[in-house]
Amino acid sequence: MHMATTSAPQPIVHLSHVDKDYKLGAVTVSALKQVSLEIAPGEFTVIAGPSGSGKTTLLNLIGCVDVATRGEVVVAGQDTGKLSEGDLTRLRLNALGFIFQSFNLVGVLDAFQNVEFPLLLQKKLNGAQRKERVMDLLHKVGIADYAHHRPGELSGGQRQRVAIARALVTYPRIVLADEPTANLDSVTGTQILDLMQELNREGTTFLFSTHDPHVVSRAGRVVRLVDGRIVTEPDEQSQSSHA
Amino acid sequence: MILIHIALRNLLTHKIKSAIVGGLLVFAALLIILGLSLISSIDTSMSKSIVNSVAGHIQLQEKGAKDELSIFGQMGSNEIGYIHNFAEIRKAIEALPEVAAVVPMGIDSSIVFGGNVLDVKLEALRNAVKAGDAKQVDIVRRHVRRMVALLDEELKNLKGFSDQEKMSDDMKQGVIDVTAANQPVFWDSFDQDPFAHLEFLENKIAKMAIGEDMLMLRYVGTDTERFRKVFDRFEMVDGTPIPPGQRGFLINKFTYEEQVKHKTARRLDKIKDRLAEGAKIATDDEIKQWIKLNRTQYKEITFQLDDAATADVKAALQDELQTKEADMAKLVDAFMDVNDGNFQKRYDLFYKVVAPRIRLYGIRVGDIMTINGFSQSGYATTVNVKMYGTFRFHGLDRSTMAGAFNVLDLMTYRDLLGYMTADKKAEIAKLQAQSGIKELKRDTAEAELFGDGAGEQVEDASDATPAQAAAVTPTDAPAAASPTAVATATPGGSAKLFAKELESHVYSQDELDGGVVRSAAIMLKPDVDLKVGMAKVNALIDEKKFALKALDWRAASGLVGNFVGVIYAVLAFSIFVIFLVSLVIINNSLVMSTLERTREIGTMRAIGAQRWEILLMFMVEAFVMAIVFGAIGCALGYSIVAYFGHFGLLANNDFMIFLSGGPRFYPALPGWGLPVAMIAVLIVTLISTLYPAWLAMRITPLAAMQDSE
Ligand SMILES: Nc1ncnc2c1ncn2[C@@H]1O[C@H](COP(=O)(O)OP(=O)(O)OP(=O)(O)O)[C@@H](O)[C@H]1O
Ligand SMILES: [Mg+2]
Numbered sequence: 001m002h003m004a005t006t007s008a009p010q011p012i013v014h015l016s017h018v019d020k021d022y023k024l025g026a027v028t029v030s031a032l033k034q035v036s037l038e039i040a041p042g043e044f045t046v047i048a049g050p051s052g053s054g055k056t057t058l059l060n061l062i063g064c065v066d067v068a069t070r071g072e073v074v075v076a077g078q079d080t081g082k083l084s085e086g087d088l089t090r091l092r093l094n095a096l097g098f099i100f101q102s103f104n105l106v107g108v109l110d111a112f113q114n115v116e117f118p119l120l121l122q123k124k125l126n127g128a129q130r131k132e133r134v135m136d137l138l139h140k141v142g143i144a145d146y147a148h149h150r151p152g153e154l155s156g157g158q159r160q161r162v163a164i165a166r167a168l169v170t171y172p173r174i175v176l177a178d179e180p181t182a183n184l185d186s187v188t189g190t191q192i193l194d195l196m197q198e199l200n201r202e203g204t205t206f207l208f209s210t211h212d213p214h215v216v217s218r219a220g221r222v223v224r225l226v227d228g229r230i231v232t233e234p235d236e237q238s239q240s241s242h243a
Numbered sequence: 244m245i246l247i248h249i250a251l252r253n254l255l256t257h258k259i260k261s262a263i264v265g266g267l268l269v270f271a272a273l274l275i276i277l278g279l280s281l282i283s284s285i286d287t288s289m290s291k292s293i294v295n296s297v298a299g300h301i302q303l304q305e306k307g308a309k310d311e312l313s314i315f316g317q318m319g320s321n322e323i324g325y326i327h328n329f330a331e332i333r334k335a336i337e338a339l340p341e342v343a344a345v346v347p348m349g350i351d352s353s354i355v356f357g358g359n360v361l362d363v364k365l366e367a368l369r370n371a372v373k374a375g376d377a378k379q380v381d382i383v384r385r386h387v388r389r390m391v392a393l394l395d396e397e398l399k400n401l402k403g404f405s406d407q408e409k410m411s412d413d414m415k416q417g418v419i420d421v422t423a424a425n426q427p428v429f430w431d432s433f434d435q436d437p438f439a440h441l442e443f444l445e446n447k448i449a450k451m452a453i454g455e456d457m458l459m460l461r462y463v464g465t466d467t468e469r470f471r472k473v474f475d476r477f478e479m480v481d482g483t484p485i486p487p488g489q490r491g492f493l494i495n496k497f498t499y500e501e502q503v504k505h506k507t508a509r510r511l512d513k514i515k516d517r518l519a520e521g522a523k524i525a526t527d528d529e530i531k532q533w534i535k536l537n538r539t540q541y542k543e544i545t546f547q548l549d550d551a552a553t554a555d556v557k558a559a560l561q562d563e564l565q566t567k568e569a570d571m572a573k574l575v576d577a578f579m580d581v582n583d584g585n586f587q588k589r590y591d592l593f594y595k596v597v598a599p600r601i602r603l604y605g606i607r608v609g610d611i612m613t614i615n616g617f618s619q620s621g622y623a624t625t626v627n628v629k630m631y632g633t634f635r636f637h638g639l640d641r642s643t644m645a646g647a648f649n650v651l652d653l654m655t656y657r658d659l660l661g662y663m664t665a666d667k668k669a670e671i672a673k674l675q676a677q678s679g680i681k682e683l684k685r686d687t688a689e690a691e692l693f694g695d696g697a698g699e700q701v702e703d704a705s706d707a708t709p710a711q712a713a714a715v716t717p718t719d720a721p722a723a724a725s726p727t728a729v730a731t732a733t734p735g736g737s738a739k740l741f742a743k744e745l746e747s748h749v750y751s752q753d754e755l756d757g758g759v760v761r762s763a764a765i766m767l768k769p770d771v772d773l774k775v776g777m778a779k780v781n782a783l784i785d786e787k788k789f790a791l792k793a794l795d796w797r798a799a800s801g802l803v804g805n806f807v808g809v810i811y812a813v814l815a816f817s818i819f820v821i822f823l824v825s826l827v828i829i830n831n832s833l834v835m836s837t838l839e840r841t842r843e844i845g846t847m848r849a850i851g852a853q854r855w856e857i858l859l860m861f862m863v864e865a866f867v868m869a870i871v872f873g874a875i876g877c878a879l880g881y882s883i884v885a886y887f888g889h890f891g892l893l894a895n896n897d898f899m900i901f902l903s904g905g906p907r908f909y910p911a912l913p914g915w916g917l918p919v920a921m922i923a924v925l926i927v928t929l930i931s932t933l934y935p936a937w938l939a940m941r942i943t944p945l946a947a948m949q950d951s952e
Contacts, residue, residue, distance in 0.1 A: 056948060065849055065944035086853060092944070093851020104846040104947055108252030113245065120245045121851050166850070178948060 010077070012174045012205055013039035013062050018071030020057050020228075031057040033228045035071070039174065039207055044200040047209040048216045049225030055209035056178050058225065062207065063096060063176045064088045076173050093121055097167030099177035099208070103159040105151040111138065111162045112147040118170045137165040141195060157188035164195065168204060177208035181215060193218060246856075250864035253836075254871075260832045265872040267825040268924050272876025273883075274821055275920040278814040280884040280912040286807045287911075288903045293800050295476040296636040296645045297463055299346065299764030300773055301780055302799035303332070306790045312762055313801030314350060315644055323761055326791070330756035332763065335787055341771045341779050344473045349464040349656050349761035350648075354457055356613040360547055360602055361390055361452045365445050372437045380437075386549035387444065388430055393546055394452050395425040420447040458502050458605070460494075460614075462649040464656020466755050467491065473766050476639065482608035482632015488749040490652045492612055492628045496635040497646025503605045507543045507579070508598060510536060511590055514581070524583045534581060541575035544601060552600035559596040563589065608632050614651075616659030626658045629746055638905035654750055657758050765793075806902070818923075826931045833861075833935035837942075844939050845946025854940045861936035865928045873924035877917050884912045 020032035031054045039045055039062075047055045060066040061073050064080050073080045076095040080088060092098075105114045115134045119125055125133065138144040141161040151159050160180060167175045180196070181189030193215060200206050200220070216222055224231050254261045294300055297314060304312040305324025312323045326332065326347075333345040364387050371379040398418050423429060424444065433440050463470070468487040471477050485491030494503060501509070510533040517530055524530050548556060553571060560574040561567065568574055581589050606612055608630060616624045628651070639645035651659075767776040773795055780793045797807070837844075844857055891907030900906060 060945065060948060063849070063944075063948075065948065089848070089851055089853050092849060098846075098849050098947075100846070100947060102842075104842060106249070106843055106846070108249060108256050109245075113248070117245065117847075118850050121856070170851075 011038040011040050012076060013037065013207070014072070014074040015061070015068075016072045018061065018068045018073060020054070020061060020066075021069045031228050032061070032068075035228075035230055037223060037230065039205065041173070041205050042200070042203065043205055043207070044197065044220035045207045045223060046216050046219030046221070047207070047223045047225060048211060048219075049209075050211060053225040054228040055211075055225055057228075059176050059178050059207070059209055062174075063098065064092050093118060094170065095173045097170065097172035097175035099160070099163050099167050099175060099180045101179045101182050103151070103156070103163045103183075105159055105162055105166075107151055110148045110150050111143060111154070111165075114151070114162055115165045115169050118166060122170060133169060134165075137169050138162075140168075140199070141165045155188075156184050157191060160184065160188075160192050161195065164192070164199070168199065172204075174205040174207055177206065179209055179211075181210065181212065186214075189215070246860045246863045247867065249860060250867045253864060254868060257836055260836050261868075263832055264829050264868060265875075267821075267828055268869060268872035268928060269876035269879065271818070271821050271825050271927060272873045272920045272924045273880040274818060275923055276877055276880025276912060276916055277883065277910075278818065279916045279919065280880075280888075280910045282807060282810055282814060283913045283916070284908070284910040285810060285902050288905070288908070289807065290796060292476075292636075292639055292642070292645060292902070294766075294796050295474055296639060297348075297350075297474065297648055297764070298796040298800055299473070300767045300776055300796055301765040302348075302794045302796065303345075303763040303765065303780075303791045304761070304794065306792045308792070311801075312794055312799050315800050326760050326763060328789075329758075329760045329763060330753065332789055332791065333756055335783060335789075336765060336780060339779050339783060341767055341776045343766045343768045344469065346469050346473050346764045346766070347466050347653060347756065347760040348764055349653075349660060350461070351464065351616070351656070351659070352459060352461045353659060354615045355460045355606075356457060356615070361387070361394075361449045362445070363602065364390065364549075365441060365449060369438075369441050369445075372441065382549055382551060384430070384433065390452070390546060391421065391424050391444075391448060393542070394448070395421050398422075398451065417447065417451045421451050424448050460498065460502075460649050461647045462492070462651040462656075464651045464653055464659070467493070467650055467652050470650060473764075474636075476636040476645075477634055478637050480633045480635050482630075484634075485631045485650075485652055486749070488751065488755065490628055490655045490746060490748070491631045492614075492652070492655075493631055493650040494606065494633050495646050495649050496633045497640060497642070498649060499604065499606075499633045501646070505543065505598075505601060505603050505605075507537050507540060508593070508601075508603055510534075511593055514586065515590055518583075518586065524581065524586065534579060537579035538576045541572050541579070544575055544597060545571050547601040556597055556600060559592065563592055606630050614655070614659060616661070624659050624661050626655050628652070628655045639900060641906070642900045653755050653758070653760070660759070660761075762799075822923075822927050825927055829928065829931035830934055833865075833932055834938060837861075837935045837939045840939075841942055841946050842949075844942045845944055845948075848942065849944035849947040857942070858936050858940050861932055861939055862929065865932035865936075866925070869925040869928035870921075873921050873928075876924065877920050880920070881912060881917070884910050888912075 015035055015037040018032055018035045019030065022029040022031055035054075035058065037058075047058060049055050057066070061068050061080075062075060064075060064083075067073075067081060075091060078087075078091060080091070083091065105111075106117065109117065112134055115137055116130055119130045119133065135144060135147070138147055141164050143158055143161045143165070146154060146158060146162075149158075151162070154162065164175075164180075167177075177196075181192055184192060189212070196206055196208075197218065210216060293314075302312055302314070303326065305326055308324025309322035329347050333347070336342055336345050364383060368380065368383045368387055371383055398421055420443075424447075429440070467485040471484055479493075480496045482493075485493060500512070504512075514524070514530050514533055517527065518524070522530060524534070544556075545553070548571075557569070557571060557574060560578050564574065564577050566574075566577070568577070578589060578593075610630045611627050612630050614626050614628060616626070634650065636642075636645045636648075765776070765780060767773070777793060777795055783789075784791050784793060847857065848854075888909050888911050891909050892903075893907060899908065902908070
């Protein structure tokens with residue numbers, strides 16, 4: 001599966017022959033079967049597929065929050081199968097950004113603090129630098145006015161914007177999003193998608209799942225999953241329509 | 244930083260959880276603060292009570308003695324040993340810079356007889372006879388005759404109950420004598436030979452009436468002058484201190500009121516006190532019981548009234564009761580049947596009319612008391628000693644425990660103890676020889692007693708009982724002690740002189756310190772730490788090879804001293820329980836909140852928080868909780884302690900008074916109380932956070948992904 005399509009020399013994500021089994025008592029569920037995939041910098045990739053097809057499972061493996069049963073998962077140049085729990089956590093902190101379906105903001109912190117949180121974990125920037133970076137991101141996602149509102153005081157769309165800012169604040173190599181628009185109405189979902197696309201144009205690599213055909217139509221590249229297998233090669237046409 | 248911020252925010256957000264956990268922590272801190280201040284205050288005030296009344300800081304007793312010294316402990320267990328070389332010990336220990344004084348001691352209990360009413364009346368009769376006042380003789384004689392009749396009646400009743408066989412020969416003879424004295428022929432012949440009759444009554448009859456005035460007194464035999472000076476709680480109430488070096492007895496005002504006072508009067512006092520506390524006769528069963536006793540024990544009053552007094556009292560009671568009733572028994576009964584309406588009036592009337600005509604206190608200042616000891620060698624010993632006055636331990640006037648201690652001079656104490664090593668015996672004999680006191684031999688005693696004309700009486704009345712009685716007067720008075728002759732004084736007898744001399748003899752400090760003592764109290768100088776003092780004393784004991792054991796006041800005061808230990812245990816236990824409960828509840832509520840926060844924690848993990856950072860977050864949260872609520876609890880506890888420390892807490896029973904060393908209890912928190920409480924709360928919180936924190940640590944980032952299923 002190959003190649004010529006992506007010209008970038010160093011893929012951010014590289015999966016080869018990945019299986020993921022879930023054991024439910026005596027029964028073993030094969031959530032992913034022989035999945036091989038590469039994500040190059042700058043891509044805006046959608047994982048599409050019916051419910052239960054393995055989209056979330058795939059994102060979890062790439063997001064280093066779960067490990068493959070078989071096969072190799074390389075993220076940002078690191079073979080995740082060989083990393084310790086602490087290293088995986090550091091990899092998530094420094095190389096990955098997460099956007100969740102239910103936003104998952106820390107309820108007791110305001111928008112600013114939520115966005116600042118990963119920077120605090122990184123301990124790389126001082127207060128002033130952090131403030132600048134956070135405000136920059138809040139501006140980008142158009143929510144600077146709400147910096148000191150707590151999630152409870154924000155709408156779903158606003159919360160997801162805060163979540164996007166939080167995912168981007170560390171300048172991750174790739175942002176992973178599992179159905180980021182599923183909990184939003186279609187108008188807001190479209191706005192969020194617009195925002196993500198805009199950020200993608202500014203250089204951020206996105207990989208997200210959806211089963212909304214409308215969202216799929218806007219993807220730079222579509223990875224189609226059925227029953228844990230990738231069934232459709234990246235669509236040359238849709239990719240060219242953007243990049 | 245952010246973790247503290249999150250922790251604080253969490254506390255504010257999860258209000259119910261915070262309220263429960265916070266409440267518990269506040270309560271735990273409060274409990275520790277209150278408990279600690281209670282204990283340490285009781286410890287200090289009780290130490291004041293005990294140390295400054297009888298115990299001193301340290302007590303010395305013989306090393307290897309069978310029983311450990313127990314100042315407030317049970318009687319009976321009394322094999323606490325003897326200290327023979329007190330003078331040497333005192334000198335050595337008082338030389339220590341930490342020690343203020345060493346006071347010799349011996350604590351014991353004895354049966355004490357005050358002069359009974361019959362004795363007093365007989366003395367009055369003798370005086371009247373001597374003065375040749377026929378009218379007075381007649382008045383007093385009739386009263387005495389009535390008393391003898393009552394005594395006879397009482398003994399007859401007693402005979403009905405008790406087994407004749409078991410009566411001692413003395414007792415049997417006594418009953419016969421009383422019956423003889425109750426015959427008209429005895430009284431008809433009184434004028435013919437008043438002194439012989441008097442002696443018969445004094446020697447044979449009075450002792451049969453003695454039960455009335457029998458007291459069980461606990462006393463500390465000591466160098467009374469040193470005792471008075473060293474124990475600053477000691478203060479005289481009535482009378483005078485025992486003159487330095489002299490024999491004498493001081494009765495504790497508490498004991499004096501409780502035991503020595505006329506029983507009817509005492510009961511009226513107690514009713515008055517109880518009413519002053521707000522009780523009502525109509526509803527108070529104990530008061531009713533006292534009233535009942537006053538009504539049935541009318542004899543306590545009528546027995547003491549002679550004809551003139553009877554007439555006065557009768558008139559007053561008839562007037563008060565508006566009755567023509569002539570029977571005194573019925574009058575007193577009716578008078579004592581008080582109620583809430585008439586109590587105060589009758590109380591006043593009693594003290595105005597009745598009290599001056601009866602013996603209000605069985606023993607009065609200046610009286611000679613007869614103490615019946617049971618010596619260590621097993622002999623009954625009897626000594627007579629003058630009662631100089633009453634005293635109290637300041638602040639402890641109402642405490643049964645401190646109030647039970649009376650004070651006896653050391654020489655008399657030693658007589659009672661009857662303990663003599665061979666050396667000591669010789670020494671005492673020598674001392675007595677030096678001070679001109681000869682042992683009173685029975686035969687010479689008799690001769691001396693009946694010296695002037697008494698012999699005649701003996702011969703004259705040789706067919707009558709009185710003479711026989713008189714011939715065997717000082718029966719069981721031991722040689723070392725003064726003869727009973729003091730109580731039943733013979734005019735002009737040398738025995739009286741002997742007793743007088745003994746009474747006023749001034750013993751030197753060497754004599755006081757030279758004899759045997761049972762224990763010694765060491766009073767440390769102010770601000771000397773007890774542990775330091777103890778160590779110094781022990782070092783000295785080792786160095787000088789004294790056969791002594793040193794006990795701190797706590798140990799020496801027996802159970803009472805351990806009381807603080809008991810409270811400590813109770814407090815420790817309740818704190819333990821409260822902590823256990825807090826542990827479980829805090830743990831539970833934190834587990835709940837951890838589960839609630841699973842997604843949040845999973846998200847943090849997914850975003851890149853390490854496990855230890857999650858753990859840290861929980862610990863910070865626990866820490867903040869402990870600090871905030873612990874501080875609130877401490878502040879609350881501190882305010883409560885400060886409040887009562889300022890205004891005091893009323894000590895409403897004897898034991899409380901003893902514990903607080905005064906009528907009010909002033910709790911104070913020791914300096915280390917607050918840090919201890921804070922640390923304890925912190926530890927509990929951190930421990931109860933361990934499990935939930937461990938759970939939180941195990942939450943995987945996957946928890947963030949699983950969607951609102
Ligand atoms: N923790 C798990 N334990 C057991 N089986 C699991 C677990 N997670 C997923 N599966 C199974 O793996 C398969 C893939 O699930 P996954 O959640 O990846 O699908 P999905 O494409 O994300 O579906 P949806 O569109 O409904 O979110 C399903 O059959 C599911 O039942
Ligand atoms: Mg899914």
